[in-house]
Amino acid sequence: MRIAVVTDSTASLPPEDVAAAGLVVVPLHVHVGGQDHTEGEGVGGISPGEVAAALRAREEVSTSRPTPATFVEAYEQAAAKGAEAIVSVHLSAQLSGTASSAESAAGDSPVPVHVVDSGTIGMALGFGALGAAEDAAAGRPVEEVVERLRRRVAASSIRLYVDTLEHLRRGGRIGGAQALLGSALAIKPILELRDGVVEPLERVRTRGRALGRLRELAEDALADLPGWADGAGLAVQHVDARERADALAADLQPQVEEEVRIVETSAVIGAHVGPGTVGVVVSPRPQD
Template identity: 60%
Template sequence: MSIAVVTDSTASLTQQLRREHGIRVVPLHVVVDGTDRVEGDDGDTDWVVAALRRKADISTSRPTPATFLRAYQEAAKGGAEAIISVHLSASLSGTIDSARSAAIESPVPVHVVDSRSIGMTVGFAAIGATRDAAAGRDVEDVAERLSRRLDAGSVRLLVHSLERLRRGGRIGGAAALLGSALAVKPVLHVEDGQVEPLERVRTASRAIARLQALTEADCADLPEWADGVEIAVQHIDADERSSALAASLAESLPEHAGGRIESATLSAVVAAHVGLGTIGVAVLPRLRD
């Protein structure tokens, strides 16, 4: 059976990764001062950084069901007999609702998967699904392996401020940290699809050290079915610190990550909600073949 994989732009997949694995990406929208912009596939986030710096009015919106239906129809025309459609957490966006609506009208069966996560965790999962499909697994097996990996994954975020999350209504349990002293740097994580508080650290350098320690702890306690991990360090307007963290993780975890840590900017949509200076680490265990 030929299986296509569809995800959304918050998965942060580069053009190269999309082409290499044949993944179709449905874009979300960013509205800046009333002007709607479709999140592109060029990885350019300079425009959203500039908008955040000037404190523009920024909001985001999900793709329409019609946009998803076009992606499903194109996959079917390309020979797909089934589709895996994996997206950012339903608790953070209505994107998956649009996917489910479109799936009803799709010319081929669509398995819509709520990642209950964000960022490259979703991207890694989508890539893994394409590899499983290429190996000849049936669609139920691909979907089960995808969900198992996502359940064992993690996303942690060091944010400069909680204000953007508060404005966008995506703050979840992290609302308890509002009003904390300015010197406190909140370390958040995505838990059961929601952004939740994890720790409060006094300085940014200590918070980054905690991100590294927590990532190393993940790698030391992998599920028995895991064959190493995939790790990505993502950021928005924090290139120097994120690059240093990625290099440090690659040095400390060569046996787990194969010496390679993906380093990328957060998608414009995610950046609009977490704000400037955010650094995130996504970890997803690999499955044995």
């Protein structure tokens, strides 16, 4: 059975990875100063760097999910290319209605669609989508592809440092980190995605200590992988903070055999966490 894997642009996957894996990526929308943009490259698209610049200029920035009609179009195109089933995996339903749009569209798809709420974002979602595409290409049954995908995203961790909580507050995605608002400016928050929402993890006093703590937390996660894991994917994500990301990735590289991915976080996620954000994703890889 030919299985297509569909994800969304918050997976933050570079175009070359999308093409190599044969993924279908449905873009979310970013609204800047009243103008609507689809996330990504091309006409009408907007990049993470452009969103970071708009936030620094204090322009009004918001985001929205794809419509069900957009998903129906993606599913029809996948079927036209020979897909007999589709696995559609998306960012946490606690943060966006994207998975809901996918569910609504599934009934109008010409082939069966298995919608998966990843419960996560960024490269934690991206690694899951890439793994699902590998499993599909290896000829695994769709039920097994979905089971391995669910297991991987559930075991993945994403921890991040943000320069300010203001963007999360404005976008309504602040979750339990609301409790940190009003803290002394010298306190730097480390956040994590827990049960699909943003929650506070720790508070430290300097940016340098925050980045060092991200490294330690990633090392702890790598040392405590599930018994079913065959290593893990490791990615450092950032929003207009490449130097910080490069330094953190260099510190983490000795911990894994494969190259640590350095990925610019998607424009939609960047709109909510703001410039200067750095995050680390550890994604356990299921054994064959």
